[in-house]
Amino acid sequence: MKKYFYLCVMFFLLGASPLLKAQNYIGETDEINSILENIKQFSQYYMDGEYDQLARCYTEDGKIFPDKTDIIEGYEALKKRWTLPDNVDVLYHKATPLEIRIVEDTAYDYGYYEGKTKWANGNTVAFKGKYVIVWKKIEDEWKIYLDIWNKLE
Amino acid sequence: MKKYFYLCVMFFLLGASPLLKAQNYIGETDEINSILENIKQFSQYYMDGEYDQLARCYTEDGKIFPDKTDIIEGYEALKKRWTLPDNVDVLYHKATPLEIRIVEDTAYDYGYYEGKTKWANGNTVAFKGKYVIVWKKIEDEWKIYLDIWNKLE
Numbered sequence: 552m553k554k555y556f557y558l559c560v561m562f563f564l565l566g567a568s569p570l571l572k573a574q575n576y577i578g579e580t581d582e583i584n585s586i587l588e589n590i591k592q593f594s595q596y597y598m599d600g601e602y603d604q605l606a607r608c609y610t611e612d613g614k615i616f617p618d619k620t621d622i623i624e625g626y627e628a629l630k631k632r633w634t635l636p637d638n639v640d641v642l643y644h645k646a647t648p649l650e651i652r653i654v655e656d657t658a659y660d661y662g663y664y665e666g667k668t669k670w671a672n673g674n675t676v677a678f679k680g681k682y683v684i685v686w687k688k689i690e691d692e693w694k695i696y697l698d699i700w701n702k703l704e
Numbered sequence: 705m706k707k708y709f710y711l712c713v714m715f716f717l718l719g720a721s722p723l724l725k726a727q728n729y730i731g732e733t734d735e736i737n738s739i740l741e742n743i744k745q746f747s748q749y750y751m752d753g754e755y756d757q758l759a760r761c762y763t764e765d766g767k768i769f770p771d772k773t774d775i776i777e778g779y780e781a782l783k784k785r786w787t788l789p790d791n792v793d794v795l796y797h798k799a800t801p802l803e804i805r806i807v808e809d810t811a812y813d814y815g816y817y818e819g820k821t822k823w824a825n826g827n828t829v830a831f832k833g834k835y836v837i838v839w840k841k842i843e844d845e846w847k848i849y850l851d852i853w854n855k856l857e
Binding site: 614616617618619620621622649652654655656657659661681682683685697699700701702703704 | 767769770771772773774775802805807808809810812814834835836838850852853854855856857
């Protein structure tokens with residue numbers, strides 16, 4: 552039993568170590584956790600089609616930089632851009648930050664995102680990319696100020 | 705003559721005002737100017753094919769996020785990625801920051817870039833896009849730490 556326990560610990564450490572090594576969080580733990588929570592929350596809002604909440608993840612002057620468009624800024628424009636047609640469901644969305652660094656009321660964060668959408672005809676589309684986000688702390692809440700991404704392959 | 709002078713001033717102000725309005729530099733003037741200079745220098749190195757200098761615009765652990773590749777990191781890999789084939793000339797390259805904000809030893813900067821390349825067969829290709837850069841001050845010099853961009857249209 553003891554042997555089995557050590558084996559489990561070993562596998563856990565082996566499995567977890569590349570992840571631990573790859574992630575670099577610089578800042579007070581509470582602040583980092585707050586940003587990590589917001590990253591998760593963003594994906595959840597997207598999966599739930601809560602576009603109003605999604606747009607409120609950004610500062611009032613928050614900007615997104617989707618490929619092949621101009622910079623898009625502000626609540627209404629962001630909400631419109633993120634809103635998917637009724638016949639599309641986001642089955643899955645996840646962002647994996649490789650580094651978060653907080654400097655005073657500002658933070659940057661970069662990493663990978665991935666997801667899967669399902670269309671009314673049953674087709675699914677998987678996507679993967681990388682991103683850079685600049686966060687601002689507004690009235691004690693971390694909000695996205697700049698959000699840019701592109702494809703992984 | 706006096707009338708002509710006022711006309712010139714008026715045209716100058718009319719012409720310059722949208723640019724002044726659109727650009728937002730937050731930080732000590734010397735530091736902002738240093739970043740602005742580095743942005744220009746980067747374009748110049750690219751136009752001159754000075755890939756060694758170009759790669760040294762980044763921190764040692766600097767990262768670029770080109771579309772359809774993984775994140776590329778470090779001097780050698782950056783130099784390799786930026787180096788164009790011998791039969792391509794960069795006729796023109798310019799980045800126009802809309803905002804630069806310095807927070808301690810870190811800064812972010814976003815805006816537009818544009819350029820034109822010429823191939824040995826005489827064909828030219830113009831390109832335009834938008835970018836976000838995270839800068840770090842290393843031994844009194846502002847270096848690019850994160851550099852991500854995508855197309856405008």
